[in-house]
Amino acid sequence: MPVGVAEGWAWPDGGASRRCGRGPAGRWAWPGRWAWPRGPVVCAPPSAAMEDPSRLMAPHGAGVTLQGGLPPGGPTAPTATPGDPSAVPPPGPPPHDTGDVLQQIMAITDQSLDEAQARKHALNCHRMKPALFSVLCEIKEKTVLSIRGIQEEDPPDAQLMRLDNMLLAEGVSGPEKRGRGAPMAVAATPGGCPNDNSIEHSDYRAKLSQIRQIYHSELEKYEQACSEFTTHVMNLLREQSRTRPISPKEIERMVNIIHGKFSTIQMQLKQSTCEAVMILRSRFLDARRKRRNFSKQATEVLNEYFYSHLSNPYPSEEAKEELAKKGGITVSQVSNWFGNKRIRYKKNMGKFQEEANIYAAKTAVDATNVVAQGNRANSPSTPNSASSGSFKMTNSGDSFINLQSLTSYQSSPVGGNVQSQMDSLHHVIHQAGRYDTIVGNPLYTTQRIDANGSWQDATTPSSITSPAGDPGSVNSDASN
């Protein structure tokens, strides 16, 4: 069961937020200072600090990670020649070879700032500097090539696309849907009257708008942070490009990496937002949670039909549509209602006796009016029900024979309606004849439902004639 929506409307605590570095205050914040969590930002050996090593070798490092440092002995340095002691000023003994120069460079970080500055200056003026720098360039080139092979451009992320589509469909991203913030699904939700859930709709809209607001605010923060960080790194790289070889392409790649990292975080935000929307939907749109009892009118209409077609309470699709229209409910609700009604009636017929009597009498009056006046009855037509002749009437009622005359109406335009009243009349007649047996002795028990529990009588009355055009339906199953 989803948590955190109704109760205080909190974002689902799904770990993703934590992975994004969401602070304890619930705000999305970059963890710590502008330091890249892992991985190389600068792929350069320490010997890069030639022109202005202080930029790179400063004690505080500015988040620069050194990778692929040279071995203590330094590279084989084919271009290097034995050093010239005279070129290196104090402090420290003059380097006699490339190894010594490199040792000095490596040791520079352990020195004090002043010492380091002096050493730096000395190294910068070293006659071997151009040679070492070219070696550095060579190594750099190789490193870049190897990296280039590893990281190719990511394929368009299908999941991200799905998330984007969903957020767009839900109205979280994209242009705001004024006045209709709630998606169509709300209106299409089966159940309940179309007008009685405006409160829920507005509530839904409010929550969705809240999600939307949070989403956009966080997204904006991400974009801002991304751009700030990108600028920061680019400035850093530009500065460093004066001390080591950094191509524009490299900077571009770095920017791409940063954007990639941020888009991962964005995707997590989108995922969280989608989760929140789903929870919201399940909260508000789950029909079970929104169950409303049908209006009196709807119940009346349904019951009228049910009890007037007790021998075969299976309304056709047409009849269902008509009932739905009359009751102001959906067709599927009509189906549900009949499903429930049949099973509950069958389970406990005694309980429904009174109700059955009321509706039977009511419908019987209508039927007699129909017969007398030749007018249309109120009940919907029933193509696959009693009027179709696809069910068997009982022969247990002696007075039922009197109703046979009514069947002659079946071939007339109002015949279906007349036939649909027969159950009611039948019921009333039975009630008059055996009133003493009503209580605790449901009238329809043996007549409508057989021992197997199916909606069918045990025998077929020879007195009933099937309507024209349906000669083979005498013994057909009531339930399809």
Add this chain to the structure above:
DNA sequence: ATAGATGATTGCAT
């Protein structure tokens, strides 16, 4: 607060 009523859903059978 509770039990019963009721509309909806689910799994299965046909």
Add this chain to the structure above:
DNA sequence: ATGCAATCATCTAT
């Protein structure tokens, strides 16, 4: 696809 049976979740009367 439709109906049955069991069940769920909510509504309503007490």
